[in-house]
Amino acid sequence: MVSDSTALVLFAIRSSLKLGQQIRQAYVDATKRRKLVLPLPDFYSTPDIVSAVNYFAGTGNQYIRPGTLLNRLFQKWKTPGEELTEEEKGLLVDYHHEFFNLDLINAGRLGPVPSGESLDAAEFTALITIRQWERGEDPNPSTLQRMAGTFVEIGIDYFSSVPGALNKDSREGKVLAGFLDGMSSIDFKEEELGAIPGRLMVAALETVSENSELLSADLKVQELVRVTTAALSKDVAVRLNRIGDDNLVKKEKVADWAELVFRSLLSSAGGLVLSDPERYLGVENDAHAALVSNVGESVLSLILDEEDLGLDRLFSRDGLETVMQSALAVLGEHPEIVTDSNNEGLKKLIASVARELSEYDTLLTPDMLPELTRMILDKTGDHLELLWPELATRPEKHLLLTAAKTTLEIISEKPADGQQWKLRFTSSDSLLVVNAVMDEVIENPNWLLEDAGAVSDHLKGAVEAAIQALRRHADNRLSSETAADIVQSVVLACSRRLEFFEKIPAGGQSLITTALELMLGKLFDTDLDQKAAWQLVRRDTVGLIVEISLKQLSESKLNEAKVMKLGELIDEQIAALSNGEALNLDAFEETLALELAA
Amino acid sequence: MKKQGIRFAAVIAAMVVAGCTHVNHLRNAQDDFNRAAEAENRLRFDSAESYSQTTLTAWNTAHSGYRSALAGLEELNGKEIAKLKNDGLWGTALTLKAMSQWRLGQFDAALKTAGEAEQSAANQLYPRDSALLAALPGLIKTDQGFSKLENNSGTFADVKELLVGSKGAVADIEKARKKVGKIHPVQGYLIQAQLAAYRNYTVAVYRLTESKIVPPDDPAKAAAQKQIQQLHDLYKDLRMQSDETNALVSYWVKVCALTLPQI
Numbered sequence A: 001m002v003s004d005s006t007a008l009v010l011f012a013i014r015s016s017l018k019l020g021q022q023i024r025q026a027y028v029d030a031t032k033r034r035k036l037v038l039p040l041p042d043f044y045s046t047p048d049i050v051s052a053v054n055y056f057a058g059t060g061n062q063y064i065r066p067g068t069l070l071n072r073l074f075q076k077w078k079t080p081g082e083e084l085t086e087e088e089k090g091l092l093v094d095y096h097h098e099f100f101n102l103d104l105i106n107a108g109r110l111g112p113v114p115s116g117e118s119l120d121a122a123e124f125t126a127l128i129t130i131r132q133w134e135r136g137e138d139p140n141p142s143t144l145q146r147m148a149g150t151f152v153e154i155g156i157d158y159f160s161s162v163p164g165a166l167n168k169d170s171r172e173g174k175v176l177a178g179f180l181d182g183m184s185s186i187d188f189k190e191e192e193l194g195a196i197p198g199r200l201m202v203a204a205l206e207t208v209s210e211n212s213e214l215l216s217a218d219l220k221v222q223e224l225v226r227v228t229t230a231a232l233s234k235d236v237a238v239r240l241n242r243i244g245d246d247n248l249v250k251k252e253k254v255a256d257w258a259e260l261v262f263r264s265l266l267s268s269a270g271g272l273v274l275s276d277p278e279r280y281l282g283v284e285n286d287a288h289a290a291l292v293s294n295v296g297e298s299v300l301s302l303i304l305d306e307e308d309l310g311l312d313r314l315f316s317r318d319g320l321e322t323v324m325q326s327a328l329a330v331l332g333e334h335p336e337i338v339t340d341s342n343n344e345g346l347k348k349l350i351a352s353v354a355r356e357l358s359e360y361d362t363l364l365t366p367d368m369l370p371e372l373t374r375m376i377l378d379k380t381g382d383h384l385e386l387l388w389p390e391l392a393t394r395p396e397k398h399l400l401l402t403a404a405k406t407t408l409e410i411i412s413e414k415p416a417d418g419q420q421w422k423l424r425f426t427s428s429d430s431l432l433v434v435n436a437v438m439d440e441v442i443e444n445p446n447w448l449l450e451d452a453g454a455v456s457d458h459l460k461g462a463v464e465a466a467i468q469a470l471r472r473h474a475d476n477r478l479s480s481e482t483a484a485d486i487v488q489s490v491v492l493a494c495s496r497r498l499e500f501f502e503k504i505p506a507g508g509q510s511l512i513t514t515a516l517e518l519m520l521g522k523l524f525d526t527d528l529d530q531k532a533a534w535q536l537v538r539r540d541t542v543g544l545i546v547e548i549s550l551k552q553l554s555e556s557k558l559n560e561a562k563v564m565k566l567g568e569l570i571d572e573q574i575a576a577l578s579n580g581e582a583l584n585l586d587a588f589e590e591t592l593a594l595e596l597a598a
Numbered sequence B: 001m002k003k004q005g006i007r008f009a010a011v012i013a014a015m016v017v018a019g020c021t022h023v024n025h026l027r028n029a030q031d032d033f034n035r036a037a038e039a040e041n042r043l044r045f046d047s048a049e050s051y052s053q054t055t056l057t058a059w060n061t062a063h064s065g066y067r068s069a070l071a072g073l074e075e076l077n078g079k080e081i082a083k084l085k086n087d088g089l090w091g092t093a094l095t096l097k098a099m100s101q102w103r104l105g106q107f108d109a110a111l112k113t114a115g116e117a118e119q120s121a122a123n124q125l126y127p128r129d130s131a132l133l134a135a136l137p138g139l140i141k142t143d144q145g146f147s148k149l150e151n152n153s154g155t156f157a158d159v160k161e162l163l164v165g166s167k168g169a170v171a172d173i174e175k176a177r178k179k180v181g182k183i184h185p186v187q188g189y190l191i192q193a194q195l196a197a198y199r200n201y202t203v204a205v206y207r208l209t210e211s212k213i214v215p216p217d218d219p220a221k222a223a224a225q226k227q228i229q230q231l232h233d234l235y236k237d238l239r240m241q242s243d244e245t246n247a248l249v250s251y252w253v254k255v256c257a258l259t260l261p262q263i
Helices: A004-032 A049-057 A059-063 A069-078 A086-106 A121-127 A143-161 A171-184 A196-210 A219-243 A248-275 A277-281 A291-305 A317-333 A345-360 A368-382 A399-411 A427-443 A458-473 A480-496 A511-523 A530-536 A539-554 A560-578 A585-597 B002-018 B021-046 B053-074 B078-086 B090-103 B107-120 B127-151 B156-164 B169-177 B186-208 B219-237 B243-256
Strands: none
Touching: A004 B021, A049 A059, A049 A069, A049 A086, A049 B186, A049 B243, A059 A086, A069 A086, A086 B243, A121 B021, A121 B243, A171 A196, A171 A219, A196 A219, A196 A248, A219 A248, A219 A277, A219 A291, A248 A277, A248 A291, A248 A317, A277 A291, A277 A317, A291 A317, A291 A345, A317 A345, A317 A368, A345 A368, A345 A399, A368 A399, A368 A427, A399 A427, A399 A458, A427 A458, A427 A480, A458 A480, A458 A511, A480 A511, A480 A539, A511 A539, A511 A560, A530 A539, A530 A560, A539 A560, A539 A585, A560 A585, B021 B053, B021 B078, B021 B090, B053 B090, B078 B090, B090 B107, B090 B127, B107 B127, B127 B156, B127 B169, B127 B186, B156 B169, B156 B186, B156 B219, B169 B186, B186 B219, B186 B243, B219 B243
């Protein structure tokens, strides 16, 4: 009979051989795939007189006007026998720089204040550091894959060879025990799950050690790992079985996302679960899944079942955790979301959010979808019945989803030909506006609902009025950030006073449209006195003037006369600035308050 | 248990790594090469006058990295070379050697090494390296065109042929680009190498012709314009579009006096 110490030595020899082989091969593979920084060949890297003259002979020619210095320089350069001085060459290069930046602004590729000239060397190096294979084409297993399978083999071998080896009182022991318990509850053939168990085991160990909340050697951690492992592995096994043997790409996608969701769920769930394990891990009855499992399955289903939306491109690890934390919080406050909808409520809602809003997560406005999902979930927690009235029967219908879609449809539309203001909203601008709209809808659901459940047009009307007025009158001096502030001011003002939607008999426009057309038309008037424009059309000032004006209008006896009065007061302010006075926004607000109250 | 497990694996790993001197030599050479390339790129983008006297010392420092990489690879003995071949790393090593020789101006040696790689390590040339070796003649021609301009030593016809002729740098690199997938990240590097060649061509036109500007219907200009669009589209397809990649594309548009790509 082999003694314990001999068994241990034999085990160590077997393991070291297995590990050694895999480590060596992993080292070789890693060397093959190592990134290289690639040097460019020798070339004239700084934009200079050659770049400048070619530019002004081509696309830049539109900026050459008779009588200007630029014209004189360019004509001199073109004249045979004439030679530009070094200073003149320098000037031409400067003009190139300025007009090229203007081209970038007009193409919507730069904000109104260009911030840098050339690419930073470190940024360039990052872009020219190139890996060996395209993503997904590397034929060699990753180091993790090489090692994980071996660790699982070694782990199982160890626990069976060496009695009492698993110290269930240690943190790692609890994680492993929870993991193995979770796996043991799955009825699967080993071939079906392939390398997934190894990946999940390593993921569990790594995630627990990365998260300070999970560092206690607490039974709750073991339970969390068990529940999460069991739920996800079961889901994955079903999916892999459905795919069958003829599509390795799909199987790999399932494995990759299962691991990512597993890690994100353990990270997100930690604090909440440990504070109230009953709530999050307890199962009310056989028909209802633990809240943690429900969130994990819903998110995995979102990524893998909505293939036509390509959501795998839109969700990073951070994005997944954002959604999961919010989902866990709202389910924690309202477990009836799980029970009343037969476990389907969350899944259908986040799928619906993705279907309706993923088109707004674009290359120009990235990272929107996880944040929009988070916003909807977070705000649902405090206003469940108001926002999600048909949870049990039609969980995909949610008031904030309608609000977000309505808003994004309008603000993300490409500017039409002939419209002056061409900048597009960034992700953060769009999210600010949607957040403000959602808050107002919560305060006043009449934004979207009329009597007898009909859908109201007020929200659409307010946002459209703002955007149309901005596109018509503003120019490249207006940043997208200030535009987002203006849209928020409009929504807030309209939220206070329904009268803003009344139409003026003469022009047929609403009061809010009339007010905006007046304000923006005057502020961005190209004939505005330079002294006045210098003070008025500064980045924050425009937004503040609109905010103050709308606020005072909403506090007045609002009608057409008040709006016209506002126009007169702005004219007076412009005249004062043209005469050399300084802009004082507090004084302007006081004047408005006084005059509009009269 | 995890600590013990990690220590155990770490001991095994250390023993394995210590026993892989041939791989370590290659990795050290890769590190030297990367440092040199980074230094060279930094000089290119941070210096207002890339080739002034004050930066010559800095250039020499960058090039010493390439010398170090090359020396490390030339020191490999027969046994180590055999091990590299056995591990499928010989193609990687030869590619690095050829690239180092190129940057040191040893053009003939670089082409010879590239030929050796294609003959004796063809099945160990992985996608990026395979494309780089194929592009090497084009990269060399770009340098040669640049050198002729710097030294006033060539006619316009010579320089044009080197850079944008039917067998010039741009054409060579175009052939190399066909060796890898359309969205392999090395395409980004190769397109920029083509634009570098075109940029040198614009300088040649300025210095060596009467007209001084590239004619609007010049096929080389049309090709460069296409490459700008391809660079933009590549970052889009790789989902790498960001302020940095947009700035990079804008940089090439500006320095080559082309038109901004369609979004």
